[in-house]
Amino acid sequence: MPKHMHTPKLTSFSVSNCSSLQSMPEHMHAPNLTSFSVSNCISLRSMPKHMYTPKLTSFSVSNCNSLQSLPEHIRTPKLTSNCKGFQSMPKHMHTPKLTSFSVSNCNSLQSMPDHMHSPNLTSFSVSECNSLQSMPEHMHAPNLTSFSISNCNSLQQMPEQMNMLLTSLETLEISCCPKVESFPNVGLPPSLKKLLIQKCDRLTVHTDWGLNNMALLTCLTIKGGCSNVNSFPDEGLLPASLTIIQISEFPVLQTLNLKGLQDLALLKSLQINSCDFLRSFSVEGTLPSSLSSLNITGHSCLTQLCQKDVGEYWPKIRHIQIREINGDII
Known part of the structure; x- marks a missing residue:
């Protein structure tokens, strides 16, 4: 040319x-x-x-x-x-017109721009970049609504100050990033409506995420990770705005802590799947009266404990319209 x-x-x-x-x-x-x-x-x-x-x-x-x-x-x-x-992106990206940013299958790419100034950016997606180690250190994107990262096997850290710089973020999805250990200490953006985390082996849901301060969060999905969580959720961990909770593949989860759920007055659907060691509900606490769908796949003993009319946990779940325990409709 x-x-x-x-x-x-x-x-x-x-x-x-x-x-x-x-x-x-x-x-x-x-x-x-x-x-x-x-x-x-x-x-x-x-x-x-x-x-x-x-x-x-x-x-x-x-x-x-x-x-x-x-x-x-x-x-x-x-x-x-x-x-x-x-292999590389510009260290500084000043892109005032950029609305959509998508990078995929760049297996030699090691880093994002250090500084990213994109005031009109609404969608940010990175996938299948196995050498990528970090996200932008400073990401000024006040209109960003969707942030998605998947299958980045070397990624270790998320953008700093997400709660201050990504003030319009509604959807955050992180999948198959096994080396990500934590979110920034300042917590996640309070504007979040949907949070999905799956197959991030080193991530454990924690109060430092600031979930309880997210008044707009309606859907929480966590699949895998949480390797040291034997009781979920801790009291005060989750926001009252949640309508859907989906958790699965918590390897050592044993107890569903009802005290951490009882104040979620808008909760409609609770799904707990592939938690093979889940065998009990906490003694204290109740499931929210708003709950209309309960689906649990755990230890086989739960089927008997939730049995209609005679099971120990029947009084705790009888108000729920749809009840499925280990594949059985109760």
């Missing part, structure tokens, strides 16, 4: 399946360009160093496995990258 590309009328730029292509133009002046897409160019090593594309709305790079970095200055509402050889 030419080193300099001056194309004032160009609106869409797409290159694909050019196996011998090694570089893009160094300078790209395309004031009306709205879409930039490069895919399946396995020898491509570099992107334009300078891009003047003020109207760019979508920037997508995929399956360019020799590409090691993105342009320093990207001004686009949507950024997508899927390149196995991709």
